[in-house]
Amino acid sequence: MPTDLRRPQRTYTIRQLCLEFKCTPRALRFYEDKGLLTPARDGMNRVYSYKDRARLKLILQGKRVGLSLAEIGEILDLYDLDDGGAAQMAKSLRKFKERIVALESQREDIDRAIQELKVGCNNLEQKLIATRPDLLPRAADYDQMLRQRLDGLEHAGAK
Amino acid sequence: MPTDLRRPQRTYTIRQLCLEFKCTPRALRFYEDKGLLTPARDGMNRVYSYKDRARLKLILQGKRVGLSLAEIGEILDLYDLDDGGAAQMAKSLRKFKERIVALESQREDIDRAIQELKVGCNNLEQKLIATRPDLLPRAADYDQMLRQRLDGLEHAGAK
DNA sequence: GCGGCATCTTACGTTAACGTCAAGATGAGC
DNA sequence: GCTCATCTTGACGTTAACGTAAGATGCCGC
Incomplete structure (x- = not known):
């Protein structure tokens, strides 16, 4: 065997x-x-x-x-150590919970940043529409971008 | 005046x-x-x-x-530069959108980590309940922790 | 002329988790 | 005995955004 x-x-x-x-x-x-x-x-x-x-x-x-x-x-x-892992488990539990709190706080920061960025994007788009609509990214560009990203993932192999 | x-x-x-x-x-x-x-x-x-x-x-x-x-x-x-800010706005717009994508990806990572940690917490709690329930954090401890965090915020002044 | 304050330049220190050589030891295979 | 591959131990390099002296300059009022 x-x-x-x-x-x-x-x-x-x-x-x-x-x-x-x-x-x-x-x-x-x-x-x-x-x-x-x-x-x-x-x-x-x-x-x-x-x-x-x-x-x-x-x-x-x-x-x-x-x-x-x-x-x-x-x-x-x-x-x-000592009690067959119980202390270790208790400590892990504390650390894990601390980390969860920290991560949730981080996620809030990220959400705030995303909101701020989206507001900024809207402002910029409005101004560009009014002054230089030719500079706005177009659907074709977006399509291209997506294809590039997919390419990247393929060449990188299985993630 | x-x-x-x-x-x-x-x-x-x-x-x-x-x-x-x-x-x-x-x-x-x-x-x-x-x-x-x-x-x-x-x-x-x-x-x-x-x-x-x-x-x-x-x-x-x-x-x-x-x-x-x-x-x-x-x-x-x-x-x-040149066109009174239009190029700058276009570039900002690209950067902003890139950043949004990056931040959303980061948020996914965080969510995954939180999920993994919660699973870990549950496992640990089950095991501790079975072996050493005395080591589990109690409601009183949690209460204390909350109060400490509030204290910290106060002493730090306006955020 | 002097203490005190704000400013200046220069330059090394910090933090985390390794990356990147360099140079030498060791065993396998031929 | 030679080469190759793999292992070892140093030890410096990397990245970002400043922090932290150290020492010089300059102006103000007195």
Whole structure:
């Protein structure tokens, strides 16, 4: 039967993890510098355990939701602690809720900015209609723009 | 009759503008370094005209909606140009629309992150309820938190 | 002539998360 | 023994928008 690439006793090289999670060796070493990862060594070379892989997964999840590496570190530090993860979970919960509040505030800022910009757009369009309607973007231009963006997405491959 | 502090022929010192727009001298000099402002001089000292003041106003508006100083500069450069502002308006319009698209995309990212975090919160709460309900934040804590945040807002003065 | 204040220029410091060399070690394959 | 590929450890570079001294200049009133 085929080897389960993720069974708990497996180990990983730096490159394997990078390929799996689409990051660079430099990033993993950086996380190590920051104390977020502490892989074993085989001679000079780093050897990542299944637990290291789990931690990396959490790091990347944290990054996706906008936590700083420092905050992620605080959470991870509790993983190796006392009551089987309860303290860690409680801390994560707090951090998560804080982040939700911060994100919602950010979204409000963004909504305000969008409103302000839309007002600005309307003003500009009115003035341009009155003075230089030839400078207004036309439907054809918009169409072109859309096609360019779709092109970009294709060339970038699967996102 | 009282002097109109904003009549077109007025001039301003760096400090006056800073007070009016709540920014620092360092910021104005920085904008000048970047070519966004070019105040006249009286000996060594900067003398800002009414037009300079208008440009500063635009700079700060641009910043509020998240345009970089470089982008703001592109727009401002067209102010001193050809067709009485039409080109500038057209460019502003493009930039504004680009920014709206970018902001809407950013908002989607934020919404995704919030969703992910809420899922995480639910998971954590379920697990904590099952294992260590004593570690769950209680209504009293939440109340306290709210009061602290209100305090913070008050001490910070008018936003 | 002097304290005090506003202004000036110059230039390094800050923050986050890595990117980008550089230079050397190691093992595999031929 | 040679080359290749991969790994290692430094250590400086990047980006944005200023902050923060440090030290000079200049005007005012007294």
